[in-house]
Amino acid sequence: IVMTQSPLSLPVTPGEPASISCRSSQSLLNGNGYNYLDWYVQKPGQSPQLLIYLSSNRASGVPDRFRGSGSGTDFTLEISRVEADDVAVYYCMQALQTPYSFGQGTKLEIK
Amino acid sequence: EVQLVEAGGGLIQPGGSLRLSCAVSGFTVGSNYMAWVRQSPGKGLEWVSVICNGESAAYADSVRGRFTISTDDAKNTVFLQMDSLRAEDTATYYCAREVPPPLVGNHLVSWGQGTHVTVSS
DSSP states (O other): OOEEEEOSEEEEOTTSOEEEEEEESSOOBOTTSOBOEEEEEEOTTSOOEEEEETTTEEOTTOOTTEEEEEETTEEEEEESSOOGGGOEEEEEEEOSSSSOEEOOOEEEEEO | OOEEEEEOOEEEOTTOOEEEEEEEESSOGGGSEEEEEEEOTTSOEEEEEEEETTTEEEEOTTTBTTEEEEEETTTTEEEEEEOSOOGGGOEEEEEEEEOOTTSSOOOEEEEOOOEEEEEOO
16 A cells, blocks of 8 residues: 655644645555554654554544544644644554555654 | 663675564563564655564565564564665664554554664675
């Protein structure tokens, strides 16, 4: 399954919203009704960490400024008000079937 | 507390072999799905392999037939045996734990700090 993210670079003014798109080459809807699409964030110099799982569930400790949505082949990660600490690369990953696959990553930077 | 600590990276010549390890604490590797993800310098993330409850395994097309994932319950450790290494295998290799059953999904809930592998002559 091929994952395609856009944009690949995202300059954002603090306090403004941001949105990242992720599209899969086939549906990620499992027979159990869940979309097996996850979002990860990798801050500079750090390991990746889980941000959103099963399309729309925030991982433990993730602020509600982050929202995941979408179903089937089209997914979106939204940040309602960007903060300086959000500077990172954001990846979507399909975990429906092996081999799992990541999007190319979206680098969020502060204007 | 859940911890994953990778080791075994280093400089290796093309065609050589290396075995990475991921020592785990806070849970049992044999009862979980454990994965390896890599990141080439300045590049994005690439899923490499997963082992399910210490038994069945799956691999990325780019490493299938060259890499082997395994677990050692006594050491509570996950291994990645890498053979026939190529320059394009140069990367930081991360060990990660999938969400444990009975929770739904295959998301990677815990990650190690990574170990770097350089394949070069």
